[in-house]
Amino acid sequence: MSENIKSKKKSRRSFIHQASGAMGIVAVSAAGWPLIDQMNPSKDVEALATIEVDISELVEGQSKTVLWRGKPLFIKHRSQKEINDANNVDINQLPHPENDEERVKNPKYLVLIGVCTHLGCVPASDKGDFQGWFCPCHGSHYDTSGRIRKGPAPKNLEIPPYTFKDENTILVG
Amino acid sequence: MSNLKKNERGILNWIDYRLPVISFLKHSAVDYPTPRNLNYWWNFGSLAGFFLLVQIITGVILSMHYTAHVDHAFNSIEHIMRNVNHGWLIRYIHMNGASFFFIVVYIHIFRGLYYGSYKAPRELLWWLGIIILLLMMATAFMGYVLPWGQMSFWGATVITNLFSAIPLIGDNITQWLWGGYSVDNPTLSRFYTLHFLLPFLIVGVVILHIVALHTHGSNNPLGIDKKGPQDSIPFHPFYTIKDLFGLSFALTIFFAVVFFAPDFLGHPDNYIPADPLKTPAHIVPEWYFLPFYAILRAIPDKLGGVIAMFSAIFVLFLLPWLDTSKVRSATFRPIYKILFWIFLLDTIILGWVGSKPAEGIYIIISRIATSYYFVHFLILLPLLGKFEKSRPLPESIGKPVLAE
Amino acid sequence: MHILTIAIFLVSLIFNSYSADKALKPEQYPFSFSKPLGKIDKNSAQRGLQVYVEVCASCHGLKHVAYRSLEGLGYNKDQINRIAAQFQLNDLPNDEGEILKRNAIFSDYFVEPYENYNAAKAANNGAYPPDLSLMVKARKDGANYVRSLLLGYTDAPEGFDVGEGYYNKYMAGNVIAMPQPLYGDDVEYKDGTKASLEQEVNDLVTFLTWTSMPDLENRRAAGLKVIFFLFIMTIVFYLSYRKIWSELKN
Numbered sequence A: 001m002s003e004n005i006k007s008k009k010k011s012r013r014s015f016i017h018q019a020s021g022a023m024g025i026v027a028v029s030a031a032g033w034p035l036i037d038q039m040n041p042s043k044d045v046e047a048l049a050t051i052e053v054d055i056s057e058l059v060e061g062q063s064k065t066v067l068w069r070g071k072p073l074f075i076k077h078r079s080q081k082e083i084n085d086a087n088n089v090d091i092n093q094l095p096h097p098e099n100d101e102e103r104v105k106n107p108k109y110l111v112l113i114g115v116c117t118h119l120g121c122v123p124a125s126d127k128g129d130f131q132g133w134f135c136p137c138h139g140s141h142y143d144t145s146g147r148i149r150k151g152p153a154p155k156n157l158e159i160p161p162y163t164f165k166d167e168n169t170i171l172v173g
Numbered sequence B: 001m002s003n004l005k006k007n008e009r010g011i012l013n014w015i016d017y018r019l020p021v022i023s024f025l026k027h028s029a030v031d032y033p034t035p036r037n038l039n040y041w042w043n044f045g046s047l048a049g050f051f052l053l054v055q056i057i058t059g060v061i062l063s064m065h066y067t068a069h070v071d072h073a074f075n076s077i078e079h080i081m082r083n084v085n086h087g088w089l090i091r092y093i094h095m096n097g098a099s100f101f102f103i104v105v106y107i108h109i110f111r112g113l114y115y116g117s118y119k120a121p122r123e124l125l126w127w128l129g130i131i132i133l134l135l136m137m138a139t140a141f142m143g144y145v146l147p148w149g150q151m152s153f154w155g156a157t158v159i160t161n162l163f164s165a166i167p168l169i170g171d172n173i174t175q176w177l178w179g180g181y182s183v184d185n186p187t188l189s190r191f192y193t194l195h196f197l198l199p200f201l202i203v204g205v206v207i208l209h210i211v212a213l214h215t216h217g218s219n220n221p222l223g224i225d226k227k228g229p230q231d232s233i234p235f236h237p238f239y240t241i242k243d244l245f246g247l248s249f250a251l252t253i254f255f256a257v258v259f260f261a262p263d264f265l266g267h268p269d270n271y272i273p274a275d276p277l278k279t280p281a282h283i284v285p286e287w288y289f290l291p292f293y294a295i296l297r298a299i300p301d302k303l304g305g306v307i308a309m310f311s312a313i314f315v316l317f318l319l320p321w322l323d324t325s326k327v328r329s330a331t332f333r334p335i336y337k338i339l340f341w342i343f344l345l346d347t348i349i350l351g352w353v354g355s356k357p358a359e360g361i362y363i364i365i366s367r368i369a370t371s372y373y374f375v376h377f378l379i380l381l382p383l384l385g386k387f388e389k390s391r392p393l394p395e396s397i398g399k400p401v402l403a404e
Numbered sequence C: 001m002h003i004l005t006i007a008i009f010l011v012s013l014i015f016n017s018y019s020a021d022k023a024l025k026p027e028q029y030p031f032s033f034s035k036p037l038g039k040i041d042k043n044s045a046q047r048g049l050q051v052y053v054e055v056c057a058s059c060h061g062l063k064h065v066a067y068r069s070l071e072g073l074g075y076n077k078d079q080i081n082r083i084a085a086q087f088q089l090n091d092l093p094n095d096e097g098e099i100l101k102r103n104a105i106f107s108d109y110f111v112e113p114y115e116n117y118n119a120a121k122a123a124n125n126g127a128y129p130p131d132l133s134l135m136v137k138a139r140k141d142g143a144n145y146v147r148s149l150l151l152g153y154t155d156a157p158e159g160f161d162v163g164e165g166y167y168n169k170y171m172a173g174n175v176i177a178m179p180q181p182l183y184g185d186d187v188e189y190k191d192g193t194k195a196s197l198e199q200e201v202n203d204l205v206t207f208l209t210w211t212s213m214p215d216l217e218n219r220r221a222a223g224l225k226v227i228f229f230l231f232i233m234t235i236v237f238y239l240s241y242r243k244i245w246s247e248l249k250n
Helices: A002-037 A043-047 A078-089 B012-018 B019-032 B040-065 B074-084 B087-114 B123-145 B150-165 B172-176 B187-218 B235-260 B288-298 B301-323 B334-353 B360-387 B400-404 C002-022 C044-056 C065-072 C079-083 C115-121 C142-151 C197-212 C217-250
Strands: A051-053 A061-068 A073-079 A108-115 A124-127 A132-135 A138-144 A149-152 A162-166 A169-172 B033-035 B230-234 C088-090 C101-103
Touching: A002 A149, A002 B087, A002 B235, A043 A169, A043 C065, A051 A061, A051 B360, A061 C002, A073 C044, A108 A169, A124 C197, B012 B019, B019 B235, B033 B235, B033 C142, B040 B074, B040 B187, B074 B087, B087 B235, B087 B288, B087 C217, B123 B150, B123 B187, B123 B288, B123 B301, B150 B172, B150 B187, B150 B301, B172 B187, B230 B235, B235 C217, B288 B334, B288 B360, B301 B360, C044 C115, C044 C197, C065 C079, C065 C197, C142 C197
Parallel strands: none
Antiparallel strands: A051 A169, A061 A073, A073 A108, A124 A132, A132 A138, A138 A149, A162 A169, B033 B230, C088 C101
């Protein structure tokens, strides 16, 4: 009989200790989250994630660089020749096969994040073997559609999310 | 060390054989023999350590978002409050954490006063504690300057001006503190650096404090030494769980303040940006400085006031020798027990007049209370040890506990 | 020189505590947020925003508040952009280095009414109209204080010299540099609420409480959960503690 009481007592005892331990763990992890989350982008930074770019004065052949989320954004007004060059490619030969149409909303305007997909340098415009962009850091060559053609970069230049607000304004972000 | 043998297997043993951290922890936080009769007033030591940790963690985080420049400091605080994820929570914890750190430490000190924890062989333990208090005060004062509100600025101005009371070189010292001719950007910048640095110094002194504590073990409510193993119990699990319970209770109160009255302990004027051309109507320091502020203002002479204020803390260093009684605990000292409560009341009165304008009746009260503060330490305590007839001490710690 | 600073400080302390005594204690009003678990009345705060934009904003800034944060009062992004477009600010220098005006947008902070501190002072008889972002937090019993102050304009008692200011029994010293800003017919509320002096003041104070403490509702909601959790945890820890110590006594 006394054995029974003892074991019952013991189980209640260990239950309360387990409950203590569980609550302690919950408390510590709940306290941890704000301490981690505070390093994520703050509200003011998030609000700047969208910008408008005026392209009315961008003439054919010219490109414009603006800052978006702290990164350069290339907006290129492509000539017909450049558009043709971008389309006259067998995409199966490319390291990262993408059609030019997939990469533009309006073929005249190419919008790219100007960060080399290799290690984050900024490629130079109208340079390189394919008349697109050339990254000076480790020699990656991009074509007039911003696709990687030669060099160590694994992927094409990234396209940011954007829309044409009207004919002359691009809304990025 | 004893039960971790070098030939036993396991990663922990492997590490411990090479770097005895586990033995050390076991020795000082698990097996550590603690008097079996400690009451809840002994919770406040570990609580103080906890709040120090909270201040350091939240402080390091705030420093990631704060800008120490007179043009940006105030705005960067608002940035933390409004834009940073959970920034308001972290800042409110840091703000109120300072207050709670002081509450806990003051209770810890008064516990030491009541139970005679400063007496031999714990004099250096006591000294290290006072050094921690001084470092805390410096840290808290400089931290209060960082938001660069009106109270920050004028508090800094008044307190740094205290040093100008030093004869001959006073003005040079204040200019040296300011890095200019008034509290300004150089002052803010260096206060920020020191505010960041000092807490780590506090951690260092806390470690020494614990080393000194563990050398002769904790004092206890009876104030008598341990006579044998029957008088003590291992720290873990008995005091770990008791400390955790106390911590959880304290946190409930702490977070009630943080979430429902976060600005209660602050001053509204500190939400007005600093203006060097306009002094606020009432300048009051944070509540934990009020008793010392009252002592400062009680003396009609500038230098005298400053000396009295610093003496109020430095007299604590002499306490182990000023108190001539051999009996530690106030439980067995009928007259000291009364004096203890009068002294506690006296410090509360000092805190209260410190928050009042220095005029009329308040000046008289502050002078009486200040005088009593020093009379208590310098006259009453030395004499008391000679005349007081203490009650008989129990034979051992274990006896009255087991007799229960 | 330092003695002078301290002397000025002490004199001002005494002086101001006298004059502060002359100000009446603010009248207590039961706002939606007054109770510990109260919330900000969003409709009232939206009307208060209208009062701020149409009346206060001509002199007082709200520089710590971003338009985007108005989402907290229940506006959507388009509505916020329309509210923001009522304010103009200096753009960044363009490609030619000229600084042009542009309409404020979502991500901007409330545009301040004056170019700088001195311009603000000069336009207001030498008295700087304080920024209102933190007004409710920056005064003791702030919400009631601002409400009482805005309702507290009366004629000065016989023989009381207000100088260039105005008489207000809730102001420290009873003289305020700001003329009575609200009379009751200052706005036509978009939601059809009938404007009256007290209505406008209550709405404005609700709005300014929100600008001072945008965290208020989150804080209270989170606080309730945290306190509840800690309360339970304290009890569980206590039981654990009793169990462990009961083993000692046996």
